Amino acid sequence: MRFHDAFNGLVLLLAAIALLVYSLTLPAMQGQQFGPGVFPLMVSVGLGACALLLMARAVAAGWSGPFVAVDAGLRSRRGLTAVLAVVLGTVAYLLLSDFLGFLVVAPLVLVAIFRSQRVGWPAAIAVALLGTAVIHFVFYSMLRVPLPWGLLTPLAW
Amino acid sequence: MPDALLTAFGLVFDPYVLAVIAGASIFGLFVGAIPGLTATMATALLVPVTFFMEPVPAIAAIVTATAMAIFAGDIPGCLVRMPGTPASAAYTDEAYAMTRKGQAEVALGAGLVFSVLGGIFGSVVLVLAAPALAEVALRFSSFEYFWLVALGLTCAVFISTNDPLKGLISLFLGLGVSLAGLDNPSGYPRLTFGSTELLGGVSFIPAMIGMFAVSEIIRWASEPDAPAFKVQRSIGNVFTGMWKMTVAYRWPLVRGSTVGTLIGALPGAGADIAAWISYAMSKRLSKTPEKFGTGHPEGIVESGASNNAALSGAWIPALVFGIPGDSITAIVIGVLYMKGMNPGPTIFMNNAPQLYAVFIVFFLANLLMVPFGWAAIKAAKQILRMPRNIMMPIILLFCIVGAFAINNTAAGVTIMLVFGIVAFLMESNGFPVAPAILGMVLGALLEDTFVSSMIKADGSLLGFFSRPISATLGVAAILVWFAPLLMRTLRRWQAPAA
Structure with a gap:
């Protein structure tokens, strides 16, 4: 089951946005400069950036190939x-x-x-x-x- | 030290441990010789069983089974042109060409003998390098560890894949999984979705069983017309002429073993990549490169030694830093924690006898490969006749029970299934799985070292470069991150001049 990379990128981007929103809801801990949300925030930004690059790459390649190829x-x-x-x-x-x-x-x-x-x-x-x-x-x-x-x-x- | 060594010998040469090693040998040879079952899968399937053992037999079983499996992968490659494990894929065509020339004995013998020699070479390096590195690592603070983990994850993305972007995505997914649970510097429950099962994080062993065994079973099921393997003839004496070959190809042997150990020690790259690189190197440096591909043993010698050396090499960073060198040691690190042998430089003080016992097992396993490997070659016809449509469903049931056994909860089985399906989809879409596993294993360590370093440095990123070793590691990591960009710019800059 091979999906088009533009679609893969979109799914990953949505996951990254969900994680980003979630990490912002994590509370700041009293007396701690770096709360439980800092690292998830970094991961979500990294994942989101990569997802955007993947979509950009797939679009730049000209949408070629089927949306989903089943073996x-x-x-x-x-x-x-x-x-x-x-x-x-x-x-x-x-x-x-x-x-x-x-x-x-x-x-x-x-x-x-x-x-x-x-x-x-x-x-x-x-x-x-x-x-x-x-x-x-x-x-x-x-x-x-x-x-x-x-x-x-x-x-x- | 002599006391610890003596205790270690006592730990290994115990009837129960020796029986476990013998059993693991047979299991490893079997799994390795059957195409579609890998050495990593052997490890994932062993863990639920070794879960109930003492640390030394548990680790010994994994060391032995993987060493045997990587050799046994050569057997079907040579006889039916189908590598038993991905680590044998690099020279499958070469070995099969030898079989067609009527030299199956030579190809199998070279696979066996040079697997043993490569494995022993890697074990020697492991025994010598690990304690020396641990001395250095004792002085490491969170800054050095942060960069070391970052460098390790970087290697996993750039070495183990031909598509770094997808490798990076895979890494972030693994890091995302590692976020779940209470095990973070703040001790705050994250991403548990209200489930108490997830408070301790995603249970690692069921996830590994899913990613390495269940995904393989799904892939097998999705290919209904897999060919049947038929071995044409019986095999003669495989040891004839091996001494002459060892002398003739001593340099390829040394080169393959060295490269294999190094590649193994690099995080994320294991025996399969070691074999590909060694085969390519052998061809390039050979005096007779034109013979490669026509059934010439030189490449088999070099890459056969390389993949077994890589297995041992992967344990160096795993034991000293807790950073796995390949996907097998990624699972091993989980087992070490479960057994109270926490990896890190202090393992040499806290668990010295057990650790020496593991070292002894490395040599024992590689030496046992000679008789056991010989027997496996003799039995190859029967092993390859084993019908996979009977075997695979049984393995699935084994996986289900194994995933359940880790915590005795059905949640383990759910995790196994979900990760199995995800790994299958990832691989069919060109996302390598290895970086995700490293992210899962190292995520907590990366977050811990990052947060405590930030606190120490009072939030200043410059703190990460304030100590000499951490600055060096940091610069190295950043260089690797920007290497592809740098190369492209350089090439563009050179192009008009040329």
């Missing part, structure tokens, strides 16, 4: 599904793991991503279960990371 992989249905599976799979894990538990959500997310990669059903299910079991063993049993149990809490060990 061939992402234009194909398979590539798009695969990327969405990775991103939305992680989001689904975030939203559901506390309620359903690691041992339920992790295999589901893995199967979804495997399927987006055209791994056959039997292999996808087998590897998802095995991978989840191994990672759960390493992190929960060996390293004592409190992975959520969710619905399976009565079965927890």
